[in-house]
Amino acid sequence: MATFDPRDPDWKARCLASFERQPIVRTLGIELAAVEPGFCEMRLPFREELTQQHGYFHAGMVSTLADNAGGYAAYSLMPAGSEVLAVEFKVNLLSPAKGEVMIARARVVKPGRTLVITTVEVSMLEKGEEKLCALMQQTVFCQMPKA
Numbered sequence: 001m002a003t004f005d006p007r008d009p010d011w012k013a014r015c016l017a018s019f020e021r022q023p024i025v026r027t028l029g030i031e032l033a034a035v036e037p038g039f040c041e042m043r044l045p046f047r048e049e050l051t052q053q054h055g056y057f058h059a060g061m062v063s064t065l066a067d068n069a070g071g072y073a074a075y076s077l078m079p080a081g082s083e084v085l086a087v088e089f090k091v092n093l094l095s096p097a098k099g100e101v102m103i104a105r106a107r108v109v110k111p112g113r114t115l116v117i118t119t120v121e122v123s124m125l126e127k128g129e130e131k132l133c134a135l136m137q138q139t140v141f142c143q144m145p146k147a
Helices: 011-020 023-028 059-075
Strands: 031-036 039-045 083-093 101-111 115-126 129-143
Touching: 011 031, 011 059, 023 059, 031 059, 039 059, 059 083, 059 101, 059 115, 059 129, 101 129
Parallel strands: none
Antiparallel strands: 031 039, 039 101, 083 129, 101 115, 115 129
């Protein structure tokens, strides 16, 4: 994994504060397990309310968790005062999202000045074993405050 130097010395506090301001993470029960420069891991414990008709996590939940993890991996490298916005992503669903906990691990591939490319692996933890269930490639935008 590549190592990156954040542009903001207070990157971690900024990421944690931003995460706490997101109503969707509270609503869904998403947990921030780790954030490092260019990396983020988030987890979503299984809840029946988040499933589709076959009892698996809904693809929308897979995408939401992956999008959030990728966004914070990118945000960790952005300058102070910036905000992060997803502009594009593609998700490949590889197997049903079945298990006790969904885990998204995001890594920055290319940190640009305004666009950051991330890749996210989403796995399901079931009976102590992880199984890859989705891959995401994402582009996020570094939005600077208006003067």
